[in-house]
Amino acid sequence: MIDRDRFPVDPWRLIETRYSESGVGETLFSVGNGYLGLRGNHIEGRGAHEHGTFINGLHETWPIRHAEQAYGFAEVGQTIVNAPDAKVMRVYVDDEPISFDEADVREYRRTLDMRTGILERLVVWETPSGKRVRMRDERIVSFEERHLAILRLEVVVENSDAPVTVSCQMINRQDGAGVYEGTPVEAKGGAGFDPRKSERIAERVLIPAEHWQDGLRSALSYGVAASGMTVAVVADHLIETENDYTSRTLIEEDISKNVFRVQAKAGVPITVTKLVSYHTSRGVPPRELVDRCRRSLDRVRFEGIETQFRRQAEWLAAFWKRSDVQIGGHDDIQQATRWCLLQLAQASARADGTGVAAKGVSGSGYSGHYFWDTEIYVLPFLTYTSPQWARNALRARALMLPAARRRAAQLNEAGALFPWRTINGEEASAYYAAGTAQYHINADVSFALGKYVRATGDDDFLRREGIDIAIETARLWATLGFWRTSRIVADTADDDGIETFHIHGVTGPDEYTTVVNDNLYTNVMARYNLRYAARVVREAREANGEEFARVVERTGLGEDEAEGWDRAADAMFIPFSESLGIHPQDSLFLEREVWDLAHTPADQRPLLLHFHPLVIYRFQVLKQADVVLALFLQGNHFTAEEKKADFDYYDPLTTGDSTLSAVVQSILAAEVGYQDLALQYFRQSLFVDLHDLHHNAADGVHVASAGGVWTALVCGFGGMRDYAGELSFDPRLPADWPSLAYPLQWQGSELQVTITKNELRVHVRSGDPVAFTVRDEAFIATTDADVVVALADQGPIIPGRPTLRQFADALREDGTRLSASVPVITTAIPVIEPID
Numbered sequence: 001m002i003d004r005d006r007f008p009v010d011p012w013r014l015i016e017t018r019y020s021e022s023g024v025g026e027t028l029f030s031v032g033n034g035y036l037g038l039r040g041n042h043i044e045g046r047g048a049h050e051h052g053t054f055i056n057g058l059h060e061t062w063p064i065r066h067a068e069q070a071y072g073f074a075e076v077g078q079t080i081v082n083a084p085d086a087k088v089m090r091v092y093v094d095d096e097p098i099s100f101d102e103a104d105v106r107e108y109r110r111t112l113d114m115r116t117g118i119l120e121r122l123v124v125w126e127t128p129s130g131k132r133v134r135m136r137d138e139r140i141v142s143f144e145e146r147h148l149a150i151l152r153l154e155v156v157v158e159n160s161d162a163p164v165t166v167s168c169q170m171i172n173r174q175d176g177a178g179v180y181e182g183t184p185v186e187a188k189g190g191a192g193f194d195p196r197k198s199e200r201i202a203e204r205v206l207i208p209a210e211h212w213q214d215g216l217r218s219a220l221s222y223g224v225a226a227s228g229m230t231v232a233v234v235a236d237h238l239i240e241t242e243n244d245y246t247s248r249t250l251i252e253e254d255i256s257k258n259v260f261r262v263q264a265k266a267g268v269p270i271t272v273t274k275l276v277s278y279h280t281s282r283g284v285p286p287r288e289l290v291d292r293c294r295r296s297l298d299r300v301r302f303e304g305i306e307t308q309f310r311r312q313a314e315w316l317a318a319f320w321k322r323s324d325v326q327i328g329g330h331d332d333i334q335q336a337t338r339w340c341l342l343q344l345a346q347a348s349a350r351a352d353g354t355g356v357a358a359k360g361v362s363g364s365g366y367s368g369h370y371f372w373d374t375e376i377y378v379l380p381f382l383t384y385t386s387p388q389w390a391r392n393a394l395r396a397r398a399l400m401l402p403a404a405r406r407r408a409a410q411l412n413e414a415g416a417l418f419p420w421r422t423i424n425g426e427e428a429s430a431y432y433a434a435g436t437a438q439y440h441i442n443a444d445v446s447f448a449l450g451k452y453v454r455a456t457g458d459d460d461f462l463r464r465e466g467i468d469i470a471i472e473t474a475r476l477w478a479t480l481g482f483w484r485t486s487r488i489v490a491d492t493a494d495d496d497g498i499e500t501f502h503i504h505g506v507t508g509p510d511e512y513t514t515v516v517n518d519n520l521y522t523n524v525m526a527r528y529n530l531r532y533a534a535r536v537v538r539e540a541r542e543a544n545g546e547e548f549a550r551v552v553e554r555t556g557l558g559e560d561e562a563e564g565w566d567r568a569a570d571a572m573f574i575p576f577s578e579s580l581g582i583h584p585q586d587s588l589f590l591e592r593e594v595w596d597l598a599h600t601p602a603d604q605r606p607l608l609l610h611f612h613p614l615v616i617y618r619f620q621v622l623k624q625a626d627v628v629l630a631l632f633l634q635g636n637h638f639t640a641e642e643k644k645a646d647f648d649y650y651d652p653l654t655t656g657d658s659t660l661s662a663v664v665q666s667i668l669a670a671e672v673g674y675q676d677l678a679l680q681y682f683r684q685s686l687f688v689d690l691h692d693l694h695h696n697a698a699d700g701v702h703v704a705s706a707g708g709v710w711t712a713l714v715c716g717f718g719g720m721r722d723y724a725g726e727l728s729f730d731p732r733l734p735a736d737w738p739s740l741a742y743p744l745q746w747q748g749s750e751l752q753v754t755i756t757k758n759e760l761r762v763h764v765r766s767g768d769p770v771a772f773t774v775r776d777e778a779f780i781a782t783t784d785a786d787v788v789v790a791l792a793d794q795g796p797i798i799p800g801r802p803t804l805r806q807f808a809d810a811l812r813e814d815g816t817r818l819s820a821s822v823p824v825i826t827t828a829i830p831v832i833e834p835i836d
Contacts, residue, residue: 002691004332011334016110019100019123023049023698027689028339029112030362030701031119031141034351034389036278037361038087038149040110040119043137044098045088049698051173053083054361057354058280059368059423060205061227064430072410074430078423080357080368081174081205084220084233086276088169089153093133093162098125106132114342115320117143117312132158142308143315146350147296150308151274157264164264166272168237170220172254175204206231208253209286216247218256219293221286227424229282232289236275236297238305243268275300319345321743322750323385325713328739336686337713340706343689344381347703348389355396355423356703363700369421369428370396372441372509373704375448376633377660381710383448384744387456394452397445398465400425401472408476411436415475418445433514433613437507439480442473443525447633450532454725457747463547467536471555474533474565477503477526481568500573508585510626512607512616512655516586521630523572528634530569534562579813582649583642585627590812594804595621596820597655606657606694615823622654624661628668632715635671636723644672648802659688663708667716670732673796679734682712714742718755719795727772729762731755732795746770751781757794762787 006018014028021042026049029040039052064077091098107124120138127133134156142148155164206222209230213219221232237258239245245262262270277293277300300308323341327333347360355370356378374393382390397418403425404416411417419427420435429435449469453462482504485497503526508519537557540548551557575584584590604610607621627650631643638646647668656662666681688705689697714720717740719731733740733755741754749767753760762781764770769782774789781787810818 002687007690009332009335011331012114012338014112014114014335014339017108019105019108021047021049021100024689024692025110026050026052027362027697027700029110029119030346031112031117031139032346032361033141033143033146034345034347034349034356034361035146035354036141036149036350037346038139038141039362041085041087042100042121043087043089043091043151043153044100045085045090045169045171050364051082051085051087051171052363053085053087053173053278054080054364054368055083055231055278055280056351056357056361056368057423058083058224058229058231059227060201060224061424062201064428066430072436073432074427074436076426076428077430078227078367078369078426078428079201080364080423081224081229081231082364083174083231083278083280084170084206084222085173086149086170086233086235086274087139087151088167088171089137089151089272089274090165090167090169091133091135091153091155092165092167093127093131093157094129095163095165096127098123098133098135104128112339112342114338115313115316116309117141117316118309127162131160131162134158140309140312141346142312143319143345143349144311145296145300145308146352147277147279147293148300148308149276149278150305151276152305153272155264155270155272156267158267160266162264164262164270166239166260166262166270168235168258168260168272168274170218170233170235170256170276172206172220172222174206176254210290211251211253211256213249213251213256216249216258217294217297218249218251218258219290220253220256221290223286229280230284230286230289231278231280232286232293233276233278234290234293234297235277236301238273238275240271240273241269243270245270273305275305316345319349319386322745323381323743325710326739326741327713327737328741329737333683333686336690337709339690340686340709341381343701343703343706344378344710345386347701347706348378348382348393349386351389351392351396353392353395353399356393357423358703359700360703362703363698365696365699366421367428368423370423371421371704372438372444373660373707375441375444376629377663377704377711378707379448379452380715381707383452383455384714384746387452387458387745390448390452390456391458391461394445394449394461394469395465397449398469401468405472408472412479413476414479415477416442416469416472417476418442418473434507434511437505437515438509439476439503439506440508440519440522440525442476443522443529446470446473446529446532447525450528451722455722455746462536463540463544463551467540467551468555470529470533470536471551471557471561474530475561477530478561478564478568480506481526483571484573499571501568501571502573508626509624509629509660510585510622511658512619512621512623513585513589513626514613514617516588518573518575518587519626520575520583520585521626523574524630524634524637527569527572530565530572534565534569537562577813579811580649580807581645583627583646585622585650589620591814592618592620594818594820595619595653596804596822597621597652598804600822605655607655608657611823619823620653622650622661624656624658625650625654625664625668628654629664632664632667632671635721640672643668647672647674648806651802652804656684659685659694659702659705660708662688663705663712663716666712670716670795671730673798674801675732675734675794675797676799677801678716678732682709682716685709685712713740714744718742718753720744720753727770728776729753729760729772729774730795731760731791733757735794755791757791759791760789762789 110121137153209221216237250257277296279289279292358366408417504517507514508521662681662684670678750765752763
């Protein structure tokens with residue numbers, strides 16, 4: 001799947017042995033901390049897919065212009081801004097720059113060390129005059145110092161004296177042109193339209209404010225034209241060499257230069273270090289941000305540069321201790337897994353109250369927006385390994401509640417409706433059918449909240465902020481849904497029938513089926529949301545009268561609201577087809593024709609780039625797991641037989657056009673018994689970026705898919721579940737894996753779970769005793785006594801994979817037969833002959 005000559009296997013490092021300017025490489029070698037991200041651009045700063053420096057939440061806004069406007073459509077678009085680029089450190093030997101297109105490169109190696117957090121590049125090249133030059137550059141974005149990046153370059157002319165120039169620059173690429181903007185490099189794909197990419201703003205975005213030069217310290221600052229945000233960047237430059245040198249500087253609104261001219265002696269190194277600080281705000285003047293940058297750099301200079309590198313390694317050592325998933329005997333899988341886990345840290349560790357964007361801070365894909373990805377795919381990893389980061393991400397949702405309340409009111413509903421995609425809390429999805437209609441985001445947020453509180457015991461957050469989320473999201477379901485009485489055959493004429501609660505006009509996770517009635521995922525998750533809110537309200541009422549009074553004051557909670565939520569949850573309509581023995585994805589899903597994916601040409605995938613949405617909507621075809629995701633998240637509400645039947649039906653209909661799908665399919669495949677298929681889906685998720693399987697890794701890391709990799713390992717193969725707050729294990733270790741081990745944090749205790757073919761071991765590293773079950777048998781592990789459970793097997797094993805053939809003779813409820821086909825693509829308008 002991956003070119004191992006170019007990317008050799010190393011369990012702790014991602015290594016590249018051949019130079020490339022591809023956008024994929026820029027993504028794979030990005031470094032970040034959740035606040036600040038530097039794409040893996042080469043320091044020469046020329047050809048690139050995207051010269052990216054991204055700050056979480058730094059965005060521009062613009063009015064969305066709908067071709068046909070309607071009430072309640074999203075009005076203001078948002079997109080992440082490319083912050084000033086401080087990565088450029090150009091080297092000239094004999095006044096000639098290194099050009100990889102023409103240079104005689106003798107050695108090249110780029111390494112992302114996942115233990116130290118250092119991105120390092122080594123290049124040895126020979127000039128036309130025979131001078132051998134060794135360059136080594138490295139960079140980090142600090143996890144300890146949220147606003148700090150360090151770039152260091154060492155140049156040695158090994159066999160001759162030579163004039164060497166190092167030009168360190170900061171460039172406003174957001175508004176630049178020509179050399180400021182860089183030379184674009186085409187990515188794979190070819191389709192001109194791709195909704196996954198970021199918008200481009202033609203007008204100037206960064207309005208210059210204060211800029212100055214003080215010795216070798218440069219400052220640039222800006223206001224963002226429409227959003228009103230502000231950003232400042234200040235860089236210090238240090239040179240260490242025994243060679244003679246001079247320096248000169250230049251500062252303008254959109255560029256700064258600190259240039260070192262060195263008379264290099266053979267074998268005498270030149271080391272230039274750039275310390276860079278970025279600060280942003282939603283209202284603080286640029287001058288204040290410049291001052292903050294200065295203070296950050298002054299502190300770093302006082303503490304020492306080596307101290308920052310040491311702290312980075314120490315921080316990562318602690319991260320890996322509580323996060324590392326170890327796969328025995330497979331260094332290739334181990335390497336890719338650790339890369340995915342590192343991406344989660346780089347996307348969320350220092351987000352500190354902002355959201356976790358779909359691409360983290362590694363690229364501009366999806367415009368830097370936050371989606372439901374955070375709650376369903378990223379929060380589980382954070383909750384069970386770094387709970388403080390999960391708390392911060394949930395706080396970001398709590399801070400969005402005022403905007404979410406306004407949005408719900410705009411859509412004629414009570415409570416709050418979280419935006420489908422956003423940066424500033426306002427809805428930014430211009431296509432409501434696959435945006436606002438995905439009301440399930442409310443349940444996703446509430447689900448993540450409940451999971452976090454159960455796993456951590458953080459009742460303080462629940463009382464102070466989380467309960468507001470639960471209440472307002474439940475309120476929306478109570479008004480969005482409606483009651484319907486179904487008349488049934490009865491012995492008496494007085495029978496009142498059965499009351500059921502329905503939710504219509506929504507879109508589930510599958511964006512190939514939109515605006516439907518009684519989407520199963522939505523109904524199942526809304527049921528959870530309603531029950532959870534009712535429970536936490538009752539517990540708050542019973543626990544502390546004063547605190548509950550404050551909740552009532554904040555939210556206007558009514559006396560009987562919680563009881564109404566319970567009633568709606570208990571009566572929630574869950575679609576089921578008796579004739580097929582499955583749960584329909586929605587009330588009309590089975591009435592559609594079946595798309596024959598097995599006979600769809602590869603050049604027509606993904607479907608969203610080759611078929612009009614209306615074509616796709618007419619068919620039973622899935623962009624990503626929908627019912628199957630509900631089976632995992634709410635698995636305690638479905639039987640083993642129902643899970644297998646649903647998986648067998650929906651798996652052949654699922655395109656996997658979304659990177660969110662394969663991880664869920666892997667988990668359910670493992671649970672129901674398709675062990676080989678589970679591993680196949682897992683590998684697709686694992687290498688989605690490393691092998692660019694969806695041809696858009698150049699736009700940034702698929703952070704949710706990386707989170708799903710952890711979930712597939714721990715919940716899929718590791719068999720961990722925590723339904724209703726009860727920890728349990730039922731492993732599905734792949735046949736050729738000797739072992740799987742992972743740490744968990746559970747209600748303040750630290751666990752280490754190790755699975756082999758014949759046993760499961762739970763070790764409590766620290767904290768209180770932990771109760772859990774293994775295949776329904778109860779155990780308690782303590783710090784003094786591990787629990788070792790013998791395993792007779794790794795669950796059921798079913799060869800192959802489900803296909804549509806098993807439904808060849810199946811009938812719908814109305815008696816019609818299911819049949820599969822592929823839409824015909826016409827290249828000419830058919831001519832209808834007139835009738836004489």
